[in-house]
Amino acid sequence: xxxxxxxxxxxxxxxxxxxxxxxxxxxxxxxxxxxxxxxxxxxxxxxxxxxxxxxxxxxxxxxxxxxxxxxxxxxxxxxxxxxxxxxxxxxxxxxxxxxxxxxxxxxxxxxxxxxxxxxxxxxxxxxxxxxxxxxxxxxxxxxxxxxxxxxxxxxxxxxxxxxxxxxxxxxxxxx
Numbered sequence: 001x002x003x004x005x006x007x008x009x010x011x012x013x014x015x016x017x018x019x020x021x022x023x024x025x026x027x028x029x030x031x032x033x034x035x036x037x038x039x040x041x042x043x044x045x046x047x048x049x050x051x052x053x054x055x056x057x058x059x060x061x062x063x064x065x066x067x068x069x070x071x072x073x074x075x076x077x078x079x080x081x082x083x084x085x086x087x088x089x090x091x092x093x094x095x096x097x098x099x100x101x102x103x104x105x106x107x108x109x110x111x112x113x114x115x116x117x118x119x120x121x122x123x124x125x126x127x128x129x130x131x132x133x134x135x136x137x138x139x140x141x142x143x144x145x146x147x148x149x150x151x152x153x154x155x156x157x158x159x160x161x162x163x164x165x166x167x168x169x170x171x172x173x174x175x
Contacts, residue, residue, distance in 0.1 A: 001025065002061050004069050005032055005098040005130050007052035008077030009085025014055045016144035016157050017076050017164045022173045023063030028056045029136040029143075032098050033126070038134055047090040054096065056133050064171065066104055070097070070111045075167050076160045079115060079125045086156060095123075098130040105129070 008014050011029035018027045031039050034050025044051045059069060077085055079095045099105040108127045116123040144157050165172055 001058050002066065003100055004057040004059065004066060004104070005054055005100070005133060006057065006069075006073050007033065007054035007094065007096040007098075008073055008079070009053070009093045009095075010088050010152075010156070011053040011055050011136065011140065012143040012152070013085075013157050013160050014073075014076070015142070016153075017072065017160055018055060018057050018069075019142075019145075020161065020164065020173055021059075021064060021069075021072060021168075022171055023060045024057055024069075024173075025060060026058040028133075029140045030054055030056060031092075031134045031136065032056075032130070032132060033096050033128065037132070041137055041140065044092050045090070047092055049092075051092060051134070052094050052096045053092050053136075054098065054133070056135075067107050067111065068171065070108060072164060072168055072171065073097075074111065074115050074125075076164055079112075079123045080119060080121045082124045095125040097125060097127045099127065100130045 015027045015029050031044050031051035032054045033052045036049040039049045083091045083094050085093050097108045112123050
């Protein structure tokens with residue numbers, strides 16, 4: 001198994017999408033990329049901890065590659081908007097890839113270039129070494145699956161899942 005740590009806005013969204021990806025065995029929401037140890041959600045929301053809302057994905061590379069994980073990641077969020085995804089604003093919502101080894105770094109840097117060329121825009125996704133992951137509070141885990149009627153889920157997360165299923169139907173888990 002391998003790990004990928006990614007932030008593309010609200011972790012409820014990225015967790016909901018990646019939990020539906022074939023080859024992904026676990027997805028945990030949390031915080032990474034900052035300097036404050038063991039931050040709380042409230043602290044991260046201030047934008048002062050340096051942390052981003054991220055997901056830590058455990059995946060089987062014999063089923064899905066790191067590059068394929070990143071292809072999905074770039075398809076479900078806007079990597080050209082600094083510190084913002086839709087109405088979620090602040091450095092905690094920035095686009096960030098925290099690589100776990102040199103191979104992941106190389107793949108991430110190549111993907112950033114490819115996406116920028118494809119979009120014809122500057123990609124602001126940070127590519128930085130993984131340092132620490134702080135798991136989010138229990139009430140953030142599986143948020144979408146336990147709160148599907150919540151307006152944020154219907155207005156923001158549902159379209160991201162539909163986008164994933166449209167562009168990557170062969171990568172979706174059979175439910």
